[in-house]
Amino acid sequence: MAGVSGTSAAARVYILCAVVCAALGAVPALSPEAGTPWGTLGLLAALYSACELPGRFRVFGGSVPITAGSFFPLLLAAAFLLPPSAAVLVAVPGALVSHVDGPPVTARRVWRAAQLALTVGAASWAYALSGGPATLGGGPEGAVPALPHALLPACAAALVFGLVLAALDGGIIATAERVAVRHAWRGLPARSVGPHLVHALAGLMMAVLWRSTYGPLSALVVLLPMYISCWVFAQYHRRHAAHRATIRALVQAVDIKDGYTRGHSERVGRASELIARELGMEESRTEALRFAGILHDVGKLGVPTRVLRKDGPLTPEERRVIELHPEYGHEIVRGIGFLDEARAAILHHHERLDGSGYPYGLTGDRIPEFARVVAVADAFDAMTSTRSYRRGRPVPAAVEELRRCAGSQFDPRMVRALARALDRHGWSAAANTVTSDEDPAGLPTQRADVRAPAAGTPDRPGRHR
Amino acid sequence: MTPVHPPPAVLAVRGGALALAVAALGHTLWNGVVEPGHALAFGVLVTVGELARWGALPGEREPAPLGAAGALAYALLGRSGGQDTAHGVLQVVTVVAAAQLLASVPHVARGSGPGPDQAARRLLTVAFAAVCFQPFHHAGRSEHWFGEGPYFALFLLVLLVLSALCDAVLAALTAGTSRRYGPQLRDELRRLSGIGSAVCATGAVMALGVAVAGLWALPVLCVPLLLTQVSYRRYAAVRTTYRQTIASLARSTEIAGYTPHGHARRVAELSAAVGRELGLGGHELTVLEYAALMHDIGQLSLVDPVADGATALLPAEEQRRIALLGGAVVRQTGVDPAVAAVVEQQADPYREQQTAARIVRAVNAYDDLCGEGVKGPLGALEQLRLGTGRDYQPQVVEALARVLARGGPTRVGAG
Numbered sequence: 001m002a003g004v005s006g007t008s009a010a011a012r013v014y015i016l017c018a019v020v021c022a023a024l025g026a027v028p029a030l031s032p033e034a035g036t037p038w039g040t041l042g043l044l045a046a047l048y049s050a051c052e053l054p055g056r057f058r059v060f061g062g063s064v065p066i067t068a069g070s071f072f073p074l075l076l077a078a079a080f081l082l083p084p085s086a087a088v089l090v091a092v093p094g095a096l097v098s099h100v101d102g103p104p105v106t107a108r109r110v111w112r113a114a115q116l117a118l119t120v121g122a123a124s125w126a127y128a129l130s131g132g133p134a135t136l137g138g139g140p141e142g143a144v145p146a147l148p149h150a151l152l153p154a155c156a157a158a159l160v161f162g163l164v165l166a167a168l169d170g171g172i173i174a175t176a177e178r179v180a181v182r183h184a185w186r187g188l189p190a191r192s193v194g195p196h197l198v199h200a201l202a203g204l205m206m207a208v209l210w211r212s213t214y215g216p217l218s219a220l221v222v223l224l225p226m227y228i229s230c231w232v233f234a235q236y237h238r239r240h241a242a243h244r245a246t247i248r249a250l251v252q253a254v255d256i257k258d259g260y261t262r263g264h265s266e267r268v269g270r271a272s273e274l275i276a277r278e279l280g281m282e283e284s285r286t287e288a289l290r291f292a293g294i295l296h297d298v299g300k301l302g303v304p305t306r307v308l309r310k311d312g313p314l315t316p317e318e319r320r321v322i323e324l325h326p327e328y329g330h331e332i333v334r335g336i337g338f339l340d341e342a343r344a345a346i347l348h349h350h351e352r353l354d355g356s357g358y359p360y361g362l363t364g365d366r367i368p369e370f371a372r373v374v375a376v377a378d379a380f381d382a383m384t385s386t387r388s389y390r391r392g393r394p395v396p397a398a399v400e401e402l403r404r405c406a407g408s409q410f411d412p413r414m415v416r417a418l419a420r421a422l423d424r425h426g427w428s429a430a431a432n433t434v435t436s437d438e439d440p441a442g443l444p445t446q447r448a449d450v451r452a453p454a455a456g457t458p459d460r461p462g463r464h465r
Numbered sequence: 466m467t468p469v470h471p472p473p474a475v476l477a478v479r480g481g482a483l484a485l486a487v488a489a490l491g492h493t494l495w496n497g498v499v500e501p502g503h504a505l506a507f508g509v510l511v512t513v514g515e516l517a518r519w520g521a522l523p524g525e526r527e528p529a530p531l532g533a534a535g536a537l538a539y540a541l542l543g544r545s546g547g548q549d550t551a552h553g554v555l556q557v558v559t560v561v562a563a564a565q566l567l568a569s570v571p572h573v574a575r576g577s578g579p580g581p582d583q584a585a586r587r588l589l590t591v592a593f594a595a596v597c598f599q600p601f602h603h604a605g606r607s608e609h610w611f612g613e614g615p616y617f618a619l620f621l622l623v624l625l626v627l628s629a630l631c632d633a634v635l636a637a638l639t640a641g642t643s644r645r646y647g648p649q650l651r652d653e654l655r656r657l658s659g660i661g662s663a664v665c666a667t668g669a670v671m672a673l674g675v676a677v678a679g680l681w682a683l684p685v686l687c688v689p690l691l692l693t694q695v696s697y698r699r700y701a702a703v704r705t706t707y708r709q710t711i712a713s714l715a716r717s718t719e720i721a722g723y724t725p726h727g728h729a730r731r732v733a734e735l736s737a738a739v740g741r742e743l744g745l746g747g748h749e750l751t752v753l754e755y756a757a758l759m760h761d762i763g764q765l766s767l768v769d770p771v772a773d774g775a776t777a778l779l780p781a782e783e784q785r786r787i788a789l790l791g792g793a794v795v796r797q798t799g800v801d802p803a804v805a806a807v808v809e810q811q812a813d814p815y816r817e818q819q820t821a822a823r824i825v826r827a828v829n830a831y832d833d834l835c836g837e838g839v840k841g842p843l844g845a846l847e848q849l850r851l852g853t854g855r856d857y858q859p860q861v862v863e864a865l866a867r868v869l870a871r872g873g874p875t876r877v878g879a880g
Contacts, residue, residue, distance in 0.1 A: 073689075137678065144546050147681035202689045205674055205682065212677040218618035221673075224666035225689045232696040236703055243707040245799025250714050252797055256766050257721075302720040305768045328720050335716070336709045 011176035015111045018168065022088055022117035029085035036086045043216060044078045048094035072161075072196070073226050075116065076203030077219065079124035079157055080132060081210055087124035091116035115168045123161035130156045138211025145208045151201075158200030162192045202226050247294060250332075254300050258308040264381055269293035271377035271418065274425065278417040279373075285341065289370055292342035296349050296374050299329025323358050326350055345370035349378060352409045372411040376402060376418055379410070384427065395427050474638045475582065482585035485592055489558035499552045503545060506680045508564045510535035510687070515568030517694065530694050531687060532568070533664045536561045536587065537628060538671030540595035541621055543602040546679030553603070557595040562588055582639040589635055594628040621672055625665040629657055652746050663693045714798065715758035723764040723771065725836055733757040735868065736828045742864040743820065753821040755800050756807035760825050763791025763808070784812035815858040823858045827865055830857065842869065 029036045051071045071094075078090040095113035102108075127133070132153030137145030174181045202222055210219040251265045272293030276286040300308060303325055307318045314322070330347040333339050348362060348371035355363035380402060386392040393401075399419050406412040471479075498504050514532030527533060540557045542550055565584050598621075601607045611617040633653040640649050667690045674682030715729040736757035740750050764771065764787055771779060779787075792809030796802065803821075810822035811829070818826065827849060834845035846866055853859040 145678040147678045147685070151685070198688050198692055201685050205670065205685055208678055208682075209670070209673060212673075213613045214618045214673050214677070215615040217615045218670070218673050221618070221622070221666045221670050222686075222689070225663040225693045228660070228663045229689065229693040229696045232693065232700050236696065236700040239700065239703045239707055242799035243703060243710060245797065246707060246710045246714060249794060249798040250710070250717070253714065253717055253762070253765050253794060256794070298717075299720075301717040301765065302722070304722070304770075309768070332713050332717050332720055335713050336706065338706050338709075 008176060008178070011172065012107075014171060014175045015107065015114065018114035018118060019110065022092075022114045022121070025118070025121045026085055026088040029083070029089065034083070034085060037082065040081060040210075041086050041089060044074070044081070044090050045093050047220070048074055048078075048091055049097055052094040052098040072199040073202035073206060073223060075120050076123065076154075076158060076161060076200055077206035077210065079120050079161070080127055080136065080154065080203060080207035082124060084121050084125040084128060088117045088121035091120055111172060115165070115172075118168060119161055119164045122164045123157040126160040127153050127157035132157065136207055136211050138208070138213075145211075147208075150204060150208070154200045154204040155197060158196045158203075159193070161200075162196040166192060199226075247291065250298055251294060254297055257303075257305045258300055264385065265294050265297060267381045267385065268296060268374065268377045271380055272373050274421040275373050275377060275414055275417045278421040278424075279413075288338075288340060288342045289345070289373060291339060292345035292370050293374050293377055295329065295333060295339075295342070296346055296378060297325065297329065298332050298346065299325035299327065301332060302328030323350070327359055341368070341370050344368040345374045347371070349374040351375070353411060354408045357409075367411075372414050376410050376414040379405075380418060395422060478589065478635060478639055479581055479585045482588045485558055486562040486588060489555040489562065492555040493559040499556060500545075500550060503539075503542070503550065503680065504552065504556065504560050506683060507535055507539040507542075508560045508567075510683055511539070511561055511564035512568045515565055516571070517691075518568075518572065527660045527664060530660055530664045530667075530697075531690055532564070533587065534667040534671060534690055535683075536564075536591045537594055537625060537664070537668035538675070540591050540628075541598050541624060541668065541672040542675060543598070543607065543672070544676040546675075547677070551603075552599075554592065554595040554599050557599070558588065558592050561591050586632060586635045586639065590628050590632040593631045594624060597624050597627065618669070618673060621669045622665070625669050629661055629665055630654075632661075633657055648741065648744060648746055655747050660693065660697055663690060711755060711758060711798070711800065714762065718761045718764055721765065721770070723767070724761050728832060728836075729758050729761060732760065732825070732828050732832050735832070735865070736824050738868045739824050739828060739861065739864050740821070742868050743824070743861070745820070749821065752801055752803045752807060753824060755804045756795075756811075756821055757825050757828065759795050759798075759804070760791065760808055760811055760829055761787075762794045763787040763789070765794065766790045781812065788812040814855050815861075818858075820861075823861045827857045827861045831865060 028034055048071060051074060075091055079087050082090065092113045095116050096109050098109060098112060100108040100112070130153040132150065135146045135150035135153065137143040170181065173179050202225075206219040206222045209222065210216050212218070254265070255262050269290045270293070273286055273290040276289040281289065303322055307314070307321055310318065326347050326349060330343055333343055333346060345368060347359070348367055351357035351360065351362045351367045351371060352375075353364055353367070353372075355361050380398055383398040383401060384392045384395055399415075399422065402410060402415045402418070406415040511532050514535050515529045517531055518528045536557075539552075539560060542552075544550060565587065569584070598607070607617065607620065611620045633650065636653045637646060637650040640653075667686060671683060671686050674686055712730070715733075718724045719726055719728060733754050737750060737754050740753045745753060767787070788809055788811050791811075792805045795805040795808050807819065807821045807825060810818045811825050813822070815823045815826070830852075831842075831845050831849060834848050835842055846862070846869070849857050849862045849865070850859075853862055
């Protein structure tokens, strides 16, 4: 649902309008000759409230939020079973007790009640107009539902349901968060059509069974798969977040050993993503490239901490040990199936176009595309980030340096893509923060005037001595 | 310890299913198909549902939920569009067996068919449901007892729950591990609550929906269940990736040269085996496995590796410090905080530990001591027994000895 962050005057007026409209829609149900089926209405309203309560008290496992979507089949079934004026009332008690994300609690609940009331009412009205109720069957004479024909009004009602919900959502976003109307509505209806049609099918079967001799209990069973589906979906999101955290933990494990590069991995991931988007890569490869950037230095886990933290010049032996890190990295992520192309990037991100890189000394196009992207992103961040012993270079200077090395060290196509992306999106200030917790005073001062990395060796980004 | 020949229980299940299928097929061929339209519709549904095994991940609890729900619905179908149906138990078995055969053709062609056990289980479960329902229905008893109202719906649900239990028993019988039957059955029952209940619910709703609205109810009801299946697949995929990433993180200490090669994996497998021996299951086992995988992660903060990574030989204070550092890393990984707690406790005396930490401690020490080479497994076990006064819990050490005597850890689902 839309966020109502601090009720502005416009939002209050908007909510008031919605409430008045909903109330007007419900008035006909109160007149005695309307023949409102109060029993069905009461049962459906109670069911909906019961579905909303777990979200509020978190009884099931405590941490898995059930999204409102799992109850839409119930609301649609109500829209099919009840006349429009009665359908308006179904969602009201449930919405008034529902869980909301934050203050202002009352305003959010009232808004939710009015929004759902209008939406269900509109769907029910569309259903009645397209001749739906007659196709449901059941009733005293025990008619058989006219099933293929019953699908049409149900789908029409689902479309109206989705459109009205999205329109009202867009309105509250526009008034409460002062987003321009056309931004608030962009993409809202298109995304929800598919799910609403599925909900309509479940709602239709609920309504058919509700009307049949088997009664409301059998109708409830239709909800169970939908409910489980939503629960699994919530689990999926939780696990997905946990997976990201684990990737971060891999990176942080590197930081434990080598404090200088803190934040470097995330930024290389971001720069790689920028380049990928600029090159027009598809979404899954962009995602993979971002992970490649984040994990490119994970092989430093294999380099002895004593060598990584060494102050002062490295012996050729130590340099050789450090140059093993792409191979260690490749070995560490070998078991992670989804990384796929990204593994090549981790192995080859220190190759150079002229063949003077490591570990294999590949040249030109024989270096995997992902590796060429990560090499540019790595060098760029190494130059622009401020380390405790030297200041970062300004972005234009770094790009100039990359251009100078394009062709011999970097792929010119990737350098151009990065330059274009930087022109378009800029580079966030976070990149220029000091990236080490270590006390600068404890480090040899001459590092400040050591030549910065660009000209050549991003093999130890930012650490030249 | 994968048995070369399947145990007698597995053979009995397979043989029973085969005999049943042959008998049913013969009977149906002899007498002809009753209501061919319905048989065809449900046959197609089960075939399509079984084809959805495509892309199933190994170890998925129910890779073809639509096939299961369709088959159960056909077994429990007593009416269609208000008219009574006349198909019997043997026709249900025939339709399901034929659909399974048909659906397995493309799978077998690619060399990845469903195992004979899964097919046998499906057939026997459906036959169970049909035997419980169809004779009652044909004799008119179900109508007499429950009418055509809400009680009939309840009756169907109860039958489905019984079928699910029957399926769990068969699954535990055919699991093919050396585990005892009890914990295996408990695990199977625990897993029922997820997609199993969605399958039962859809099976009941399909039977009722067809009874009310005729065969058109089938495609309409497939959609929500397919959605559930897709959600489960995505969830399973991300869970697999997650496990792989955790394993990579665990291996990082080996690549960094802190621990010997394969140490984390060995400790995890042996810990899981000991945990099962001690009756742990489900969530506890997952926590134990993750904790065992990552128990050495704290060593990353050491500037110099411990010799051979054998933390069991370090002074107690140093061990505890590494354990606390490891817990801090694990907390960042987003795994259950219980895992971090186990990692932190792994160096404490066993009376202050929870069970998982006791197991990790003993198994880690065993693997470290074995790695020393002089004493070998027996010597390592002897050393652990000497330490049962303070460091290692006697029950855990004995469970470890039993697991080792059987030939080491077995992976669940193997065989």
